[in-house]
Amino acid sequence: TGTLHSLDPLPMQGPELGIQADDIEAPEVEQEPKQEVLENKNVVVQRVHIDGLGRTKEDLLTYEIAEVFRANNLIDVMRKSHEARQKLLRLGIFRKVEVNIDTSRGEDALPNGLDVTFEVTELRRMTGSYNTMVGNNEGSMVLGLRLPNVFGRAEKLTFQFSYGTKETSYGLSFFKPQPGHFERKLKKEKFLFINTTYSKTGSCSFPMWKTNQTLKWEGVWRELGCLGQNASFAIRNESGHSLKSSLSHAMVVDTRNSSILPRKGGLLKIHQELAGYTGGDARFLKEDFEIQLNKTLYWDSVLSASLWGGLLLPFGDAPTCIADRFYLGGPTSIRGFSMYSMGPQSDGDYLGGEAYWAGGLHLYTPLPFRPGRGGFGDLFRTHFFLNAGNLCNLHYGEGPQAHLKKLAECIRWSYGLGIVLRLGNIARLELNYCIPMGVQSGDRICDGIQFGAGIRFL
Amino acid sequence: DLEVEPAAEPWPENATLYQPLKEDQILLSDHASSLAVQAYLRMCGLPVQVLCRVNSEFMSPSGKIPFIHVGNQVVSELGPIVQFTKAKGHSLSDGLDDVQRAEMKAYMELVNNMLLTAELYIQWCDDATAAEISRPRYSSPYSWPLSKILAYQKQWEVRRKMNAIGWGGKTLQQVYEDVSQCCQALSQRLGMQPYFFNKQPTELDALVFGHLFTILTTRLTSSELAERVKSYSNLLSFCRRIEQTYFEDKSS
Numbered sequence: 074t075g076t077l078h079s080l081d082p083l084p085m086q087g088p089e090l091g092i093q094a095d096d097i098e099a100p101e102v103e104q105e106p107k108q109e110v111l112e113n114k115n116v117v118v119q120r121v122h123i124d125g126l127g128r129t130k131e132d133l134l135t136y137e138i139a140e141v142f143r144a145n146n147l148i149d150v151m152r153k154s155h156e157a158r159q160k161l162l163r164l165g166i167f168r169k170v171e172v173n174i175d176t177s178r179g180e181d182a183l184p185n186g187l188d189v190t191f192e193v194t195e196l197r198r199m200t201g202s203y204n205t206m207v208g209n210n211e212g213s214m215v216l217g218l219r220l221p222n223v224f225g226r227a228e229k230l231t232f233q234f235s236y237g238t239k240e241t242s243y244g245l246s247f248f249k250p251q252p253g254h255f256e257r258k259l260k261k262e263k264f265l266f267i268n269t270t271y272s273k274t275g276s277c278s279f280p281m282w283k284t285n286q287t288l289k290w291e292g293v294w295r296e297l298g299c300l301g302q303n304a305s306f307a308i309r310n311e312s313g314h315s316l317k318s319s320l321s322h323a324m325v326v327d328t329r330n331s332s333i334l335p336r337k338g339g340l341l342k343i344h345q346e347l348a349g350y351t352g353g354d355a356r357f358l359k360e361d362f363e364i365q366l367n368k369t370l371y372w373d374s375v376l377s378a379s380l381w382g383g384l385l386l387p388f389g390d391a392p393t394c395i396a397d398r399f400y401l402g403g404p405t406s407i408r409g410f411s412m413y414s415m416g417p418q419s420d421g422d423y424l425g426g427e428a429y430w431a432g433g434l435h436l437y438t439p440l441p442f443r444p445g446r447g448g449f450g451d452l453f454r455t456h457f458f459l460n461a462g463n464l465c466n467l468h469y470g471e472g473p474q475a476h477l478k479k480l481a482e483c484i485r486w487s488y489g490l491g492i493v494l495r496l497g498n499i500a501r502l503e504l505n506y507c508i509p510m511g512v513q514s515g516d517r518i519c520d521g522i523q524f525g526a527g528i529r530f531l
Numbered sequence: 532d533l534e535v536e537p538a539a540e541p542w543p544e545n546a547t548l549y550q551p552l553k554e555d556q557i558l559l560s561d562h563a564s565s566l567a568v569q570a571y572l573r574m575c576g577l578p579v580q581v582l583c584r585v586n587s588e589f590m591s592p593s594g595k596i597p598f599i600h601v602g603n604q605v606v607s608e609l610g611p612i613v614q615f616t617k618a619k620g621h622s623l624s625d626g627l628d629d630v631q632r633a634e635m636k637a638y639m640e641l642v643n644n645m646l647l648t649a650e651l652y653i654q655w656c657d658d659a660t661a662a663e664i665s666r667p668r669y670s671s672p673y674s675w676p677l678s679k680i681l682a683y684q685k686q687w688e689v690r691r692k693m694n695a696i697g698w699g700g701k702t703l704q705q706v707y708e709d710v711s712q713c714c715q716a717l718s719q720r721l722g723m724q725p726y727f728f729n730k731q732p733t734e735l736d737a738l739v740f741g742h743l744f745t746i747l748t749t750r751l752t753s754s755e756l757a758e759r760v761k762s763y764s765n766l767l768s769f770c771r772r773i774e775q776t777y778f779e780d781k782s783s
Contacts, residue, residue, distance in 0.1 A: 294677055302592060306600060313586025316677040354674050 118142050118150060119177045119186040125193040129166060130225040137161050141189055150174060154189050161191065165229060166222040169194040196221045206235070207500045209405045209527035210412055213237025244271075264304035264422055265311075267396055268296040287323045290351065292316070295396050305420035311395045318353030321346040329367060333501050333528075334437065334454060334493065336375050340365040348397075349388060356388040357397060374438040379531055381406075381462075382430040398425030401464040402485075402516070404525025406431055408460050409487030409509030414517035416464035430480060431462030433531040437493070454493045458505070460531055461486035485511045502526045542619060546579045546601045548572075549587040555671045556585065557596075558664075559749050560650040565597040567741025568609050572599075573777040574732050575621045585672040613734050623733045631728060635735045638720065638727070642735075645713035646742045648698060649706050649756075655689040657703055659752050711759045714743075718763040725772060732773070739766075740773045 121138050123131070137160040144150040154172045161170045170193050177186030202217040213235045220230040229248035235241065244256030254273045259266065276289030298312045322345055329338035342363040349356030361383030368376050387393045400423065403412035416426045437454045444450050463484050467476050491505030503525045509518045550565040551557040557565070565581075572579050579599060584590065591598040591607045598607035599615075606615045616622065624632060654665045669685055670678035693699050698706075717739060726732045727739070743766055747757050761767060 294680070296589075298589060299592070302605075306605070309590050309605065313589040314673065314677060314681060316674055352674055354677070 114147050114185075115145055116147055116150060116185045116187050117183055118144055118189060119181070119183060120188045122188065122190040123193060124190055125195065127195050128198075128225045129195060129222060129227075133164075133226045134161065137164070138191065147187075150187060150189065154191075158191065161193065164227045166196055166227050167193045168196050198222075206237070207496070207526055207528065208237075209529060210403060210525060211237055211239045212526070213240065261300060264300050265308050265395070266298050266300050268298075269396075270294040283326055285325045285327075287325075288321070290318075290320050292318045292353070295394070297394075297396065305422040307419035307424055308395070308422050315355055315394060316353040317348050317355040317397075318351045319346050319348035319355075320351060329365070331498060333498055334375075334495050335365075335367045335377070336369050337367050339367065354391075355394060355397065356391065357393060358386045358388070359397065360384045360386075361399075372438070374436060377433075377435040377437065379433045379435075380430070381432070381531060383428065384467075385427040387427075393427055395425055398427060399429045399464060400425050401429050401431060401462055404503060404505070404519075404523050405527040405529060406460070406531045407462050407485060407487060407509075408458065408489060408503075408505055408523060408525070408531075409507030409518060409520055410485065410512075411517040411519050415462075415485060415513075416516075417466055418515045426464040427466045428476065428480060429462065429464040431460070431531055433461075434459045440492070452495050454495070455490065456493050456503075457488075457490045459486070459488045461511075462531075483511070483513050485509070485513065485516065500526065500528050501530065503530070540602055540619070542577050542616075542621070543602055544578065546577070546599060548579045548581050548597050548599045549584055549590060550581065550597045551587050552583045552585060552672070556668055557583075558654055558668060559745060559751070560647060560654060561588075561596040562749065563647070563650060563742040563745040564595070564609065565741070566745055567738045568597050568599070568612055570740050570773060570777060571609065571613065571623070571734055571737035572616075574623055574737060575616060577616065577621060609734065609738060623731065623737075624728075626731060627728060627733070635728070635733055638717070638735050639738055641713060641716060642738050642742060645709055646746075648693075648696070649710045649713075650742070650746070651689055652693060652698055652701070652706050653703070653751065653756065655686050656693055656698075657752075661686055663752055707755055707759055710756060711762075714760055714763050714766060718766050721765055721769060723765065725769075736769075736773065740770055744770045744774065 118141055121141050123134060123138070126134075138157045141150065141153045141157050144153045151174065154174060158170045158172050161167055170191055173190040173192060175188050175190070177183060177188050198220065200219045200221075202215075202219065204215045204217070206213050206215050214237070215233060215235045217234075218232040220232075222228065223230050227248070229246075231246040232244070233246075234243045239262065240258060240260040242256055242258035242260075244254065244258075246254045253275075254271075256269075256271045258269045258271065260269075271291065271293045273289060273291040276287065276291075278285065278287040280286070294314065294316055296314050299309050324341075324343045326341045327338070329335035329340055332340075340363065344361050346357075346359040348359070361381070363379070363381050365377065365379040370376055383399050385393055385398060400413035400416075401407060402410035402415035407415065413423055413425075415423070416429075417424045436457045438456070440450060440453050440455055445453075461484055463480050465479055465483075467479065487507050487509040489505050489507040491503055491507075494502040496502065505523050505525070507520055507523050509520050512518055548565070548568065551561060553562075569579070569581065587598070588594060588596055592605055593607045595608050598605055599612060601615070604615070606612050613622075624635060627635065653660055655661050666682040666686065670682040673681060690699070701709075721727055726736045728735075743760055746760050747767075747770065749757075751757075
């Protein structure tokens with residue numbers, strides 16, 4: 074067990090200090106007398122122990138518990154001990170933290186002195202986990218291994234292996250000395266594979282006024298290649314290695330009551346990424362935004378409107394990489410079209426686009442006749458939707474007028490209705506009947522019944 | 532719409548050949564292979580445009596340079612390209628009988644097993660050449676640290692292959708000896724004839740030209756490799772002859 078020796082109590086002023094007559098009368102402060110004492114019983118915290126430390130180093134914890142020494146009355150001691158307990162738990166290295174406040178004992182014990190003891194139970198050295206994960210129209214199983222507190226100073230190390238319908242990856246995350254994440258991922262899509270070795274260090278997130286801001290740097294080594302002989306030449310052209318080193322910033326304002334099937338509130342997300350100025354081959358500026366507004370109407374129905382858009386602006390002569398471009402279409406964006414099957418393509422392989430916009434208008438209502446009301450039935454909603462959008466490449470010599478015109482012509486859109494199932498607060502499933510319109514040559518549609526599963530829907 | 536068999540389609544005007552960047556990136560072995568294919572296509576009278584791409588090695592279906600893009604087809608390396616042109620009705624070795632054809636195949640194997648392997652050895656297994664020429668050139672299109680990773684990855688891959696075929700234990704001098712022996716065999720077979728099979732060039736001539744011409748015209752850390760080839764005068768005049776006949780419009 075570890076023991077912390079008491080710090081000298083901070084000098085206090087005034088008549089509160091010192092031994093008072095009524096204190097001497099109650100030497101061993103038992104539970105009952107404590108309950109009689111009100112806020113103005115002054116105390117001095119003489120010693121703070123932490124019991125139960127195994128591999129955790131003491132110096133890590135000094136800061137967390139320092140405040141306790143500053144308490145000068147009993148309620149304050151209890152409050153500060155509680156706060157210190159929260160801080161210790163927040164380190165993520167203890168399973169349980171209990172606080173014991175008792176009178177000081179020993180030779181140098183003051184009559185109004187207190188000993189505070191934190192009894193901690195450290196987490197096991199290594200824990201394993203198994204999860205399943207749902208992404209946009211793909212699923213995967215994830216095996217994880219977690220080492221909290223590897224060297225005794227709350228260094229957290231997580232190793233994760235994921236195997237899914239489209240993607241296999243393994244990754245390593247660490248929390249100290251600097252927060253970082255390293256991942257190697259192999260993704261296969263029809264005729265193209267993307268093998269990325271990805272490292273992200275230096276990311277920080279902080280609230281500012283009503284928004285949440287995130288800044289991060291990431292370095293990604295990408296290898297693209299063709300799967301099979303039948304890949305189109307446009308895909309073959311993109312094969313090879315490239316390095317992306319980018320700085321990005323995201324701002325999120327989220328006033329919704331829930332992220333899946335919200336009933337009110339709105340979301341504004343703006344994200345920009347600048348690649349190439351901190352090294353790497355890829356040089357571009359990428360902007361994208363997401364807006365969503367929700368309003369509850371009569372009879373428990375909700376009207377929801379959303380708008381997405383994005384722009385990829387390359388610097389220099391090099392063309393943009395297929396891995397950086399935007400994709401549109403599918404049960405999670407423009408319903409009625411096949412997954413990512415809109416826009417520029419070559420021989421049936423979709424190449425993505427440098428600019429896009431997409432909008433959706435939804436009316437969510439409870440199931441007709443409200444079966445299973447109050448229980449299971451509440452997880453389902455009927456929805457009527459209208460989706461529209463466009464995806465194309467821009468020629469940057471032409472100017473904004475030409476670009477807007479291009480995005481406004483050949484708009485794809487669709488409408489329909491379906492059933493939505495909410496899975497906890499994480500994902501949603503949809504089964505829709507879709508009617509796609511404005512289909513351009515080369516787009517692949519999925520008219521009629523379409524099923525979608527995911528976390529982010531238009 | 533009439534469906535035409537791809538093999539029967541005529542050779543298009545826009546056929547292209549892909550190789551790494553000529554000035555800064557391409558290495559000796561790749562340049563030799565690419566020149567061999569270019570010579571072969573010129574000998575067949577088939578026009579092809581040479582395009583230099585940084586990622587040509589990764590675009591190639593077999594991972595090897597060069598590859599050609601003809602119509603909808605992508606074919607890499609001299610052997611498959613010869614087969615491909617034969618299916619389209621162009622061939623240089625039709626006039627050979629079975630014995631000669633077997634001989635031609637044997638000499639082509641010799642060039643691939645000796646000359647090409649020697650080129651790869653000198654490029655990647657000789658530390659001086661690898662450090663001064665091969666790694667810098669191979670990694671030139673990429674930024675740090677990807678450049679270092681890719682160059683060392685390639686070097687490791689080639690060294691592993693050399694060990695697998697038993698060349699890992701050879702010294703540079705032994706490799707030069709092997710090159711000399713190969714050149715001697717070629718020189719003896721060529722004799723005083725203009726081409727290996729007398730009057731008409733075949734794919735063997737294209738292959739030998741590709742390798743010897745590249746060796747003679749590429750600057751390495753030491754000129755010993757070129758010197759070994761130069762000691763066979765009939766091979767020198769063979770290279771000059773093919774250059775003048777088929778490449779006179781371009782300066783290689």
